[in-house]
Amino acid sequence: MVKEKKILIAGCYGDFAKEIAQSLHKAGASLILAGKSKKKFLEKYKDSGIKGFEKLFFECDLSDEESVLDLEKKTNKLTKDLHGIVNCVAFPAYTKSIFETELAAWNEAFKVDVNSVFLVSKIFGKHLVDAGGGSIVNFTSFHIKATYPNRILYNACKSAVEGITRSMAVEVGKYNVRVNSIAPGPIYSSRTKFFLEQNPTVKTKMLARTPLNKIGTLGDVADLVLFLSSDYSKHITGQQLVIDGGWSVNAWFESFNT
Ligand SMILES: NC(=O)c1ccc[n+]([C@@H]2O[C@H](COP(=O)([O-])OP(=O)(O)OC[C@H]3O[C@@H](n4cnc5c(N)ncnc54)[C@H](OP(=O)(O)O)[C@@H]3O)[C@@H](O)[C@H]2O)c1
Numbered sequence: 634m635v636k637e638k639k640i641l642i643a644g645c646y647g648d649f650a651k652e653i654a655q656s657l658h659k660a661g662a663s664l665i666l667a668g669k670s671k672k673k674f675l676e677k678y679k680d681s682g683i684k685g686f687e688k689l690f691f692e693c694d695l696s697d698e699e700s701v702l703d704l705e706k707k708t709n710k711l712t713k714d715l716h717g718i719v720n721c722v723a724f725p726a727y728t729k730s731i732f733e734t735e736l737a738a739w740n741e742a743f744k745v746d747v748n749s750v751f752l753v754s755k756i757f758g759k760h761l762v763d764a765g766g767g768s769i770v771n772f773t774s775f776h777i778k779a780t781y782p783n784r785i786l787y788n789a790c791k792s793a794v795e796g797i798t799r800s801m802a803v804e805v806g807k808y809n810v811r812v813n814s815i816a817p818g819p820i821y822s823s824r825t826k827f828f829l830e831q832n833p834t835v836k837t838k839m840l841a842r843t844p845l846n847k848i849g850t851l852g853d854v855a856d857l858v859l860f861l862s863s864d865y866s867k868h869i870t871g872q873q874l875v876i877d878g879g880w881s882v883n884a885w886f887e888s889f890n891t
Pocket of ligand 1: 673
């Protein structure tokens, strides 16, 4: 359902993005990969199995308007019949309480997490309209449903992305453009490895309150992106799809799994 469809992955060499690129490539999609550093991209994709991956890459600071407009120019021929956008840019993990959070970090995180989604969706979303429709997938987090201390900056950024998702969906539905977000719970990745492994009881307690009794994988996330980018989800827009093994709907106070 994505065969030969052109899909832009914005922020293409994070853990999620690489898995998504591999999965879309396997399904026959044609990729445009944008990211901040060519060096990091080449290193990350060398074992990706994507033939000719070097030629699919464009260097871009996706939080900067000039740079995104320049990307649009450079990819002009490729984006004529663009079908999909996957927004994967993210600010590094930041864990401080409201009283400790610095304004400089606050502004930088919003620039990276929120401005990138705004700019890429605004500038490349027009290509989806011109092509007669398409799909945008954004990433938020389970934190916007239920959170814990010291994640205020992350939660604020992801809540803003959720707002963009809903507002854009109602504006562009008439062009057959769909906009959805994925809200992952903990997924095994470089971002969460430290958190999951720093204290052995963290993982045990997490699993105890997760109905499906497992931590999500990058493959689980890539499958959902594939679904949202394909016509199998053609009547779904403006939605937040939570992928957390059921954690966020659990109100039971004891372990499910013993
Ligand atoms: N992992 C989880 O369990 C989890 C859970 C909930 C939600 N999420 C969300 O899922 C998304 C993907 O997560 P992930 O683990 O794949 O994140 P990640 O590995 O940290 O990837 C983020 C990517 O964004 C890039 N980036 C940052 N600023 C940029 C800019 N200005 N221009 C272009 N690229 C830029 C980074 O490149 P550089 O390295 O060069 O800066 C990096 O490759 C994120 O939005 C994250 O918040 C993840």
